[in-house]
Amino acid sequence: MKLYNTLNRKLEVLHPINKDVVKVYSCGPTVYNYAHIGNLRAFIFSDCLRRALEASGHTVKQVMNITDVGHLVSDADDGEDKLETGATREGKTVWEVAEHYTEAFVSDMKQLNILPPNGYKIRPDGYARATDFIDTQIIMIEKLLSGDYAYITEQAIYFDVTKLANYGALSRQKLADKEVASRDEVVSDPDKKHPFDFAVWFFLAGHFQNHSMHWPSPWGEGFPGWHLECSAIIHATLGDPIDIHTGGVDHIGTHHTNEMAQTEAAFGHALSNVWLHNEFILVDSKKMSKSSGNFYVLKDIIERGFSPSSFRLLCLQAHYRSQLNFTWDSLAAASNRLKSLQALADLRYQTTPGYAGETFITLLKDLPSRMLHAAQDDLNIPQALAELSPLDIVLVDGLKEGDRLLFENFLDKCIGDLFGIDLLSSSDITEQQKDSIAKREAARKSKQWQQSDELRDSLLEQGIVLRDTPTGTIWSRE
Numbered sequence: 001m002k003l004y005n006t007l008n009r010k011l012e013v014l015h016p017i018n019k020d021v022v023k024v025y026s027c028g029p030t031v032y033n034y035a036h037i038g039n040l041r042a043f044i045f046s047d048c049l050r051r052a053l054e055a056s057g058h059t060v061k062q063v064m065n066i067t068d069v070g071h072l073v074s075d076a077d078d079g080e081d082k083l084e085t086g087a088t089r090e091g092k093t094v095w096e097v098a099e100h101y102t103e104a105f106v107s108d109m110k111q112l113n114i115l116p117p118n119g120y121k122i123r124p125d126g127y128a129r130a131t132d133f134i135d136t137q138i139i140m141i142e143k144l145l146s147g148d149y150a151y152i153t154e155q156a157i158y159f160d161v162t163k164l165a166n167y168g169a170l171s172r173q174k175l176a177d178k179e180v181a182s183r184d185e186v187v188s189d190p191d192k193k194h195p196f197d198f199a200v201w202f203f204l205a206g207h208f209q210n211h212s213m214h215w216p217s218p219w220g221e222g223f224p225g226w227h228l229e230c231s232a233i234i235h236a237t238l239g240d241p242i243d244i245h246t247g248g249v250d251h252i253g254t255h256h257t258n259e260m261a262q263t264e265a266a267f268g269h270a271l272s273n274v275w276l277h278n279e280f281i282l283v284d285s286k287k288m289s290k291s292s293g294n295f296y297v298l299k300d301i302i303e304r305g306f307s308p309s310s311f312r313l314l315c316l317q318a319h320y321r322s323q324l325n326f327t328w329d330s331l332a333a334a335s336n337r338l339k340s341l342q343a344l345a346d347l348r349y350q351t352t353p354g355y356a357g358e359t360f361i362t363l364l365k366d367l368p369s370r371m372l373h374a375a376q377d378d379l380n381i382p383q384a385l386a387e388l389s390p391l392d393i394v395l396v397d398g399l400k401e402g403d404r405l406l407f408e409n410f411l412d413k414c415i416g417d418l419f420g421i422d423l424l425s426s427s428d429i430t431e432q433q434k435d436s437i438a439k440r441e442a443a444r445k446s447k448q449w450q451q452s453d454e455l456r457d458s459l460l461e462q463g464i465v466l467r468d469t470p471t472g473t474i475w476s477r478e
Ligand SMILES: [Zn+2]
Pocket: 026, 027, 028, 230, 255, 259
């Protein structure tokens, strides 16, 4: 498996630390609102990574967090807490907001056929809540303070970015450059030493004196900063260093930079060997934003009559490191592609003698390795999907008797497991429909055109489309 490691800016062959298990951590959502399609793309991407690793024979241990505390409106240390903002907006408690949007998120993941994380068993849904790991976060702060990597003010405990020699290695931004860029930023805590020092713990003081989520700590009642939870969850569940850390490109500069810094300072070793970052989704070639009215969530897609799988396929058709331009037309095209894949899968129900013989068998032997090879080349899923196209041609006249099991196994392992697209759930047509197809074929052969057309129309009303081939009639779903 070759992956593009943001840390070294190059393609690298994956060498897992422990050859038996690949440890993967994926930054999850902040549950103060529904996940937008840009967020969903990140989770589809990390799911593709998991599936490609598993298809390559690796055992994967994956953990994903749910941020239910401490994420401020700016990713740095300014502004309101996102959960508190959600609670004010909806007239609920922060806990109710977190629970509601966590449930909505887990439901989105199921609908998109994203495998639940398997490295954290405490929660039945598998997602690690930041609030489940307050103790580990406090232990890490103790280590940072005792190692002189952090300092305490009246308002917060800050990580001192000047103390870590390679701070900013991931973004390759020098601290001096960042200082110039941030000159105009408001520093709300006058005792903060450097504008890029970031809070690992906020006290119930100043801006946050009425913050509703808080826990006791050796330094006073408060709540953890956003970046700390990921480092703490990784330490407690997977153990650092891990093999692969994933997230959106927007995390490189601040969130992932700070995650790395905390772990290196607290434990003296790296957080992750490989860092993978997925690009943004654009909507109609523009950045998605609520104010532009081009901000979509999964519910919008379903309300427009598209399936979650269509959106999944749209994401798979673009490489994770390129921007994906979402338009309703592009989603409609992906939906049509899904229908044609479904029609291909439906061919397993019909056999026509003498067709799709040796060519089909050869192709089916060859395809899985070609698809896996593409997936192992920095997750080139668009190429893996493109490998399927010869099947359309070979199978156009149906399947040879006896090859159904072989084909079903391919659909299950190579399309279901690798792409997360389930084509096997559609059932065979009814006996009555099969009977109608046979009657219509007989009518057509004896040139009883009226009866033939009536039967064809009746089947079409049931969503069955007929196509006549030299050896017989083939149906597909509309
Ligand atoms: Zn994170």
